[in-house]
Every structure is written in C-alpha cells, then in structure tokens.
Amino acid sequence: MSKDYFQDIMPPNANDASHPNHEFDSEKAFASTHDLPEKTIRNIQVPVSARIRSREVDLREPALPPKILRFGRWWLWIGVALALLVLGAIALLALRQTSVTVIPRSYKVSLDETTIFNAHPVLGAATGTATGTLGFTLETVVLEDSEIVPAKGVELVEEKASGTIIIYNEYSTQPVKLLKNTRFATPEGLIFRIPAEVIVPGKKGSIPGKISVTVFADAAGEKYNVGTVARFILPGLKSSPAMFSSVYASGKDAITGGFSGERPAASKQDIDAARANIRDRIHKKILETVHAKNSETTIAFVDLAYIAFESMPQTTEAEGSIKIHERARIELPVFAADNFAFAVAKSASADVENESVILKDADRLTAHLRASAEIESAIQFTLQGSAQLIWKVDARELSQAIAGRDRDAFEAIIGGFSNIEEAHARIQPFWKNSFPEDASKIRIKMIDPKPAALERQ
Numbered sequence: 478m479s480k481d482y483f484q485d486i487m488p489p490n491a492n493d494a495s496h497p498n499h500e501f502d503s504e505k506a507f508a509s510t511h512d513l514p515e516k517t518i519r520n521i522q523v524p525v526s527a528r529i530r531s532r533e534v535d536l537r538e539p540a541l542p543p544k545i546l547r548f549g550r551w552w553l554w555i556g557v558a559l560a561l562l563v564l565g566a567i568a569l570l571a572l573r574q575t576s577v578t579v580i581p582r583s584y585k586v587s588l589d590e591t592t593i594f595n596a597h598p599v600l601g602a603a604t605g606t607a608t609g610t611l612g613f614t615l616e617t618v619v620l621e622d623s624e625i626v627p628a629k630g631v632e633l634v635e636e637k638a639s640g641t642i643i644i645y646n647e648y649s650t651q652p653v654k655l656l657k658n659t660r661f662a663t664p665e666g667l668i669f670r671i672p673a674e675v676i677v678p679g680k681k682g683s684i685p686g687k688i689s690v691t692v693f694a695d696a697a698g699e700k701y702n703v704g705t706v707a708r709f710i711l712p713g714l715k716s717s718p719a720m721f722s723s724v725y726a727s728g729k730d731a732i733t734g735g736f737s738g739e740r741p742a743a744s745k746q747d748i749d750a751a752r753a754n755i756r757d758r759i760h761k762k763i764l765e766t767v768h769a770k771n772s773e774t775t776i777a778f779v780d781l782a783y784i785a786f787e788s789m790p791q792t793t794e795a796e797g798s799i800k801i802h803e804r805a806r807i808e809l810p811v812f813a814a815d816n817f818a819f820a821v822a823k824s825a826s827a828d829v830e831n832e833s834v835i836l837k838d839a840d841r842l843t844a845h846l847r848a849s850a851e852i853e854s855a856i857q858f859t860l861q862g863s864a865q866l867i868w869k870v871d872a873r874e875l876s877q878a879i880a881g882r883d884r885d886a887f888e889a890i891i892g893g894f895s896n897i898e899e900a901h902a903r904i905q906p907f908w909k910n911s912f913p914e915d916a917s918k919i920r921i922k923m924i925d926p927k928p929a930a931l932e933r934q
Contacts, residue, residue, distance in 0.1 A: 575913055576920040577875065580899040582868040583926035586825040588860040593847065594820060596810065597855045598652075611820045613810040613856075615678070616770075617688055620762050621789075621804045624751040628741035628797040636790045637694040638701035638735030640728065642669075642709060646686040648723035650679040653686075661692055661709040661726050668695035669709070669732070673785070677724070691787060691804065694735055701735040704728075734790030741797045748791075748801055755803040756786055763807055771840050776812045778844035781858055783808040810856060814839075822866050828895075829868075837865040865926075868896035872921035880916040887912075898926060 599612035619641065642661065646653045655675045660668050669692035678686030694701035706728035714721040763779065770777035789802035818836035822829040842862040875897075878890050884904060891900045904912060913919060 574918060574920050575905050576903050576922055577879070578901045578903075578922045578924060579870055579872075579875070579897055580924055580926055581870050582896050582898045584822070584825070584827050584866040585863060586821060586827070586866055587863045588821070588824070588842065590845070590859045590861065592824045593857060593859055594824070595855060595857050596812070598810075611812070611816060613812050615676075616809045616811050618763075618766055618807040618809060619689055619691075619804065620759050620766070620807070621802065622755045622758050622762075623800050623802045624755050625794055625798050625800050626743045626747040626751050628743055628793075628799050629747075630742050631739045632742035633739050634736060635697040636734060636736045637697050638699075638703075638732050639691055639693045639789060640669075640732030640734075641689055641730050642692050642706070642726045643687050643689050643729050644675065644677050644724070644726045646677040646724055647680055648720050650681070652679050653677040653720075653724055655711075660695075660712050662712055663703065663706050663709060667701055667703065669693060669701075670695060672787075689729060691806065692732070694732070697735060698737045699735045702731075702733050704731045706732070734792070736790065740793055741799055743791075743799045743801075748799075751801040752788065752803055755801065756805075759786070759803060759805045763805065766807070767809060768840070770809070770811055772814070773835075774814050776814050776817045776836070776839050777809055778842070778858075779809075780844045781810050781846055781856065818866065821860070821864070825866070827866055829866075833869045835867045835869060837867055839864055867926065870894070870896050870921075870923060872923070873916070876916040876919040876921055879912045880919060881912060881914040883911045 594611060596611040596613050598615055644655070653676070655671065655677065657672065657674050658670045659675070660670055662668055671690055671692055675688060675690050677688050680686050709726040709728070711721065711724060711726070714724060763782070763784065767777050767779040767782065785806045787804045787806065789804055791802065792800045794800050814836065815833055817839070818834045819829060821836055822834050827834075842860045842864055845859050845861070847857045847859055875894065878893075879887060879902070882890065884902070887900075887902050891897055902912075904910070
C-alpha cells in the first residue's frame with residue numbers, strides 16, 4: 478500500500494540508471510534508504526511559500542466577473558442622475574414665482590355718423606380728461622419732395638424766393654393769430670410774407686410756443702436769396718411794444734428760389750405730370766406720419782388733418798434739366814389715447830366711471846370732419862367702424878389685494894375688481910395654500926380678452 482503512494486509521488490524512472498538525465502549518487506541513495514523516514518502521504522512536506530499562497534487565496538472573497546462590476550456601476554450612476562433630476566425638479570417648483578393670469582374686461586363698440594364728437598385745442602393732449610372733454614394738440618409737419626424733368630427751350634420768369642421760418646410766441650399762453658400776408662423783415666429790411674393765416678401756439682411756462690411756416694419774398698429777384706436769418710421782426714406789431722418784442726421768427730433754412738430773367742423751360746404737360754407724381758409720394762409719407770402717431774399714448778386720424786400743398790420755385794439742374802419742387806404743410810390734431818378712449822366709451826354708454834380704458838384697433842376707425850371751423854379752433858367729427866374697449870387693470874393694486882390671503886379668498890377678491898373679466902392664480906410652491914406676504918413676489922400677467930368677448934355688446 479505504501480508503495481503505491483510512493484510511486485504516485487515519485488516521478489517515474491527516478492532511480493533508473495539507464496535514464497538519460499540520471500546521475501547515480503551512492504551516498505544520496507544510501508541516505509534515502511537508511512536515514513530518511515518512510516515517505517508516505519502523511520509526512521509529505523509542503524513548501525512554505527505554497528502554504529502562504531494557499532492561506533492568502535482562502536482569505537480573499539470570490540472575485541466577480543468584470544461585466545457584472547461594470548453593470549453595477551452603471552446602475553449606480555443612473556440612480557444618482559435620477560436623484561439629481563428629482564431634486565432639481567422639486568427645487569424648480571419651490572423657486573417658481575406665484576403668478577396670476579388676468580383677462581381684462583372688454584367691450585366692442587360700433588360707431589356711425591350718428592355719434593358726433595367735439596374736440597378742443599389744449600396745451601397738452603391729456604388736458605380735458607378730468608372734465609370729460611375731448612382735447613387735442615395741433616402738430617405741424619412739413620414734407621418736401623422733388624422730381625427732374627427735361628428742359629425744352631427757355632423762358633422769361635419772375636420768381637420770388639421762399640423758405641421756412643419758425644415763429645415764436647413768448648407773449649402769451651394763449652395762441653396768437655397772424656393774418657394772411659403778415660410781414661417778416663430781416664435786419665437788412667428785406668420783407669417776406671406768409672401766404673395764409675397762421676395760429677402760433679401759446680407759451681408753456683418759460684417755453685415759447687412755436688410753429689414752422691413758409692414765407693415768400695415780397696418781390697422777385699435773386700437779392701431775396703438769403704442764408705439762415707437769426708431773427709425776423711414783425712413790423713405790423715410795432716403798435717403793441719410787448720407783443721412786438723415777444724412775437725418774432727428765425728430762419729430754419731436758407732431762403733432760396735428768387736430769380737428774374739431767362740432760364741431753361743419745360744413743357745406744361747411734363748411739369749404737371751411731375752407735380753402729380755410728387756404729391757402722390759408726399760401723400761404716402763403723410764399716411765406713414767399719421768400712422769406713426771397711433772400708439773399706446775396718442776391717436777390721430779389723417780381725415781382730420783389739414784393738408785396744404787405748395788408748388789415751390791423750380792431750379793435748374795445739370796445739362797439744362799429742371800427740378801420741380803413740392804411742399805406739403807400738415808396740421809394734425811393728436812389726441813391722448815386715454816382721453817380719446819374715454820370719450821368713445823362714454824359715447825357707447827359703456828360703464829367707465831372712475832375707470833380707464835384702452836381703445837384697441839383704433840386705426841380701423843374712419844373719421845369725418847363735420848364742422849367748417851378752422852383747424853386751430855374746436856373741431857367736430859364723426860367716427861365709423863368697430864373697435865374694442867379694454868379696461869385697464871392696476872397690477873400693483875391687484876397684487877397688494879391678494880398678498881398674504883388664502884387661496885379660497887381669491888375668487889371673492891377678483892369679484893371686487895369690476896375691470897377684470899377672468900383671472901387664474903398659480904401659487905408656488907404647490908404645497909402652499911396662501912399667496913406670498915410680499916406683493917412684489919406675485920407676478921401679474923395680462924392677456925388679451927377671449928375672442929368671444931369681442932362679440933359682446
């Protein structure tokens with residue numbers, strides 16, 4: 478039995494002298510047979526290094542496959558990302574501002590020629606709102622344009638110089654009326670006249686009223702072609718020293734166009750066609766000018782404007798061509814938007830007492846001047862078309878009214894605002910049941926009324 482174990486342990490042919498790698502040592506052979514104990518399975522010596530390695534392996538935990546480790550790490554990162562997203566969402570909701578969406582009260586008005594409006598010139602477009610009267614300021618706009626036509630022969634002409642001056646009124650807060658052909662004299666004694674009656678606005682405090690007008694030389698000739706004049710006097714006011722010293726004018730540009738003699742001429746047909754083209758372009762500019770006046774603060778109608786076209790002196794261009802000049806002077810009544818909307822609301826019997834409204838789509842209305850009164854005085858007109866009145870809502874007043882109040886009280890508070898058609902609140906964070914104590918932390922958002930509100934009469 479021991480032999481079998483020994484043979485299993487010893488390599489084959491270990492003592493075979495015939496083995497090629499075997500060297501026989503008699504001493505070692507003797508020692509192995511006489512001194513050493515019998516080699517059995519019970520006294521096999523295990524090397525120290527092998528015992529240490531065996532002990533180390535036994536103490537380590539079983540290693541996981543690399544794929545399982547990578548898979549576990551991915552789940553860890555996914556879990557962290559999801560947690561961050563949830564925390565971010567909660568923080569976002571918690572930091573969102575409480576808001577109230579408001580739909581103001583609205584009213585559709587339809588106007589026709591049966592409704593007549595009376596308006597009066599005032600120092601400021603807003604004046605008259607408190608008394609319920611409709612006021613306007615008169616704005617003067619001057620537009621110019623020109624076109625070149627070919628010359629055909631020569632002609633003998635006598636033309637007067639012309640130019641733009643600014644008339645000032647430091648005399649009174651009331652407008653000053655200057656009659657047609659009122660004289661304006663330069664320091665050298667050259668006389669220029671206005672071709673039509675002019676109303677110079679009154680002064681506002683220490684600021685003089687002023688208006689731009691066109692003047693024409695008293696006679697033809699080039700001597701009236703002068704540069705910008707610092708100060709014109711009005712000889713006709715000498716009988717009133719106070720007015721003579723306080724109503725004056727200054728040149729806005731050089732005065733030109735004076736001529737006496739021969740110059741290139743164009744056919745009447747070409748000149749008339751050029752003037753028609755120029756006036757068409759100026760009329761488009763007038764429409765653009767009036768449209769620009771329609772804003773949140775002012776309203777104007779081109780049909781209420783006084784427009785006067787002037788044919789300015791022709792000038793000779795290079796190669797014998799002629800340039801035709803046209804100028805338009807527009808006097809435009811401009812209304813304060815709030816004052817005008819209030820007047821329209823009253824005419825439509827809308828309940829606007831002690832409340833302010835906005836007139837939306839005012840540019841869809843057409844105005845018709847009814848009275849023959851001068852534009853500088855009271856005017857009477859009608860409006861045709863439909864527009865929308867929208868009540869104004871004071872966002873600050875609303876936010877203060879609901880600050881610190883419970884959600885359940887919101888509907889009752891909104892019911893106290895007659896200028897609000899509908900309102901919705903969103904309190905943040907969502908778990909709170911009352912509005913913030915600080916009104917500045919409540920955002921009020923105004924939106925246009927629903928289309929159905931436009932049909933309500």
